[in-house]
Amino acid sequence: MTDYRLHCLGASGNSYKVALYLNCAGLDWEPVGVDFGGGETRTETWRASLNAMGEVPVLETAGRLMSQSGAILLWLAETTGHFAPAADQRFEALRWLLFDNHKFTNNYAMHRVQNCFTADPDAAVLAFLRARVESSFSIAERHLADHRFVLGERPTIVDFSLAGYVFYPASETGFDIAAEYPAIDVWRGRIAALPGWKPPYDMMPVGTSPPLRKA
Known part of the structure; x- marks a missing residue:
């Protein structure tokens, strides 16, 4: 199993913040798809098991589940040292x-x-x-x-x-x-230009988002 599992979907920019960090930091991680478009994050089961706030991303590591991208980024910087502010x-x-x-x-x-x-x-x-x-x-x-x-x-x-x-x-x-x-x-x-950069849908080819509006 990888060190970090990121519950996410390609259309989520807040998920992308963490995914991009993990990839550019060279950490061992994998994306785990969330059926956001199908309403998975609104179910009692998902909220009870992953995030009571009903939001992605959720970072799973060492038996912990963490949510809110800004808080996750702070924690990662403090625990790994990668891209940490002085x-x-x-x-x-x-x-x-x-x-x-x-x-x-x-x-x-x-x-x-x-x-x-x-x-x-x-x-x-x-x-x-x-x-x-x-x-x-x-x-x-x-x-x-x-x-x-x-x-x-x-x-x-x-x-x-x-x-x-x-x-x-x-x-x-x-x-x-x-x-x-x-x-x-x-x-x-x-x-x-940072090593490890990929665009969002390539970085997180998982999960489902609401359908795009037809032009």
């Missing part, structure tokens, strides 16, 4: 992780769900979410214009956290990052 960067790392979970990833992921997984999206809801994405992305764009990685010259768990959804196709997300956010795109390229 001691004097801990506050800044937490600041960006919380910003990512509350705004950067949150807004982008919600827009993506409405844009490609919702059968009949409300135009006003999409416009509201797009404005929120533009606000949070503009903050990251300004920061990354003069930073190689979020905390400086080397990648840390913060980069893996923010990278969760930026590699999904524009047809899903509704945003052309290369055209609209050049600094984020350059940073995204640096992440993609």
Whole structure:
């Protein structure tokens, strides 16, 4: 059995954050598919056995089950040493992780769900979410214009956290990052150049997501 088992699905950017970390860190891991599209995470059995919060990812290792991608990344950095922030960067790392979970990833992921997984999206809801994405992305764009990685010259768990959804196709997300956010795109390229990088669906060819909305 592998050291780490990640309960996930290819369409989950929060799962991808952890999967990308594990792969780039060279750790022994495997993806375990979750039938999210079929409602598996909403069942009492799944919640009782894996995660009462009903969310992916869930990292299984040494008899432990851990959820919430930001917390998992912190734990992995502290226990393995890979991509850990320097001691004097801990506050800044937490600041960006919380910003990512509350705004950067949150807004982008919600827009993506409405844009490609919702059968009949409300135009006003999409416009509201797009404005929120533009606000949070503009903050990251300004920061990354003069930073190689979020905390400086080397990648840390913060980069893996923010990278969760930026590699999904524009047809899903509704945003052309290369055209609209050049600094984020350059940073995204640096992440993609790391040994072990793969795009989300290749990294996690498991599980099922809700069906994509037909154009």
